[in-house]
Structures are given as C-alpha cells and as structure tokens.
Amino acid sequence: MTDSPDPLVADHIRRFLETGGQPRPGISDLLLTTRGRRSGRLRRTALAYVRDAEAYxxxxxxxxxxxxxAWYLNLLADPAVTLQVGTGTFAAVARVATPAEAERLWPRVVAAMPSYAAYREATERRIPLVLVTPAPLEPAGATASAG
Incomplete structure (x- = not known):
C-alpha cells in the first residue's frame, strides 16, 4: 500500500493511525484505500466524512x-474500496452522489467542515460528493462455481 505523496496528507494518515482514528477532535476522519487507475497499486488517503444512513x-x-x-479518479475507475473508520477496516463500494443527493447533503458537509464552502468558491468545477457503503457480504460458498 502507498500513502498519499502529499506531506500534509501523509502526516494526517500517520496521526490517524497513532490516535486510533481520532487525529482531529470534533471532526470525523477516515482512511480511504483505492486502487490506482494506472498503477494498479493500493493508494491510501485520509479524508473527513459525514454520515448519511449507512453511507460515508x-x-x-x-x-x-x-x-x-486522484483518489476520486481512482474510485471512478474501480469503485471497490476499503475504509478504515476508527480502528475498524472493511470493504466498501463507492458511487458519486446524484445531483439531488449532493444538493441535500452539501449543507451537512459544510456544517461539518466549513472550509468546503470556500473550496467550492475557489473552483469552477463541480465538487463531487461520494457515497461509500459497506460491501455486501457474500453468502458462504458463493465463490464456488456450480456445475
């Protein structure tokens, strides 16, 4: 696994691991692992999140x-990701929020991280929201082929 080459993000990952997933009091953080769309390597980054039912x-x-x-482009290419929330790690599936979902969720995102409002003003691109949910568990024996 390769951590983000950005020194600030790499430090955030280190603090996340050292604190059992609580590097910034009052902010919900997680570690997201995607597969590099070009390299095929596992890539890890630290991100803030809000919850919406079962979705991060x-x-x-x-x-x-x-x-x-890069993490966003990677999960567009392969939506199978891994999340670490606190000390727990699990397989998950990512998808881009629909425009209606993004409109509903944006105020909650900004309430949790007010800097996102300034980020939205700083760019002309639409800042996507991504919903990540735990991967469904396969029933026992589901990988065995019949016949």
Whole structure:
C-alpha cells in the first residue's frame, strides 16, 4: 500500500493511525484505500466524512483545486474500496452522489467542515460528493462455481 505523496496528507494518515482514528477532535476522519487507475497499486488517503444512513459521504474537494483529487479518479475507475473508520477496516463500494443527493447533503458537509464552502468558491468545477457503503457480504460458498 502507498500513502498519499502529499506531506500534509501523509502526516494526517500517520496521526490517524497513532490516535486510533481520532487525529482531529470534533471532526470525523477516515482512511480511504483505492486502487490506482494506472498503477494498479493500493493508494491510501485520509479524508473527513459525514454520515448519511449507512453511507460515508466524502467530498472530492482537492482544497478547491481546478482538478479532481486522484483518489476520486481512482474510485471512478474501480469503485471497490476499503475504509478504515476508527480502528475498524472493511470493504466498501463507492458511487458519486446524484445531483439531488449532493444538493441535500452539501449543507451537512459544510456544517461539518466549513472550509468546503470556500473550496467550492475557489473552483469552477463541480465538487463531487461520494457515497461509500459497506460491501455486501457474500453468502458462504458463493465463490464456488456450480456445475
């Protein structure tokens, strides 16, 4: 697994691991692992999230940059991801929020991380929201082929 090459994100990952998933008091953080769309390597980044029922809502803000973050492009290519929330890790599936979902969720995202409002103003691109839900469990024996 390769951690983000961004020194700030790499430090965030280190603090997440050292604190059992609580690097920033009052902010919900998780670790997202995607598969690199070109390299095929597992790539890990730290992100803030809000919950919406069983979904973890992630904001592909790239701090207001005019390009999408690499983790977002990776999960578009392969939506099978891994999340670490606190000390627990589980397989999950990611999808981009629909426009109606994003409109409903955006105020909650900004309430949790007010900097996202400034990021939205700083870029002309639409900042996507991503819904990540635990992967369905396969029944025992589901991988065995019949016949």
């Amino acid at each position: 809502v992630l904001t592909a803000s790239a701090a207001g940059a005019d390009r999408h973050p």
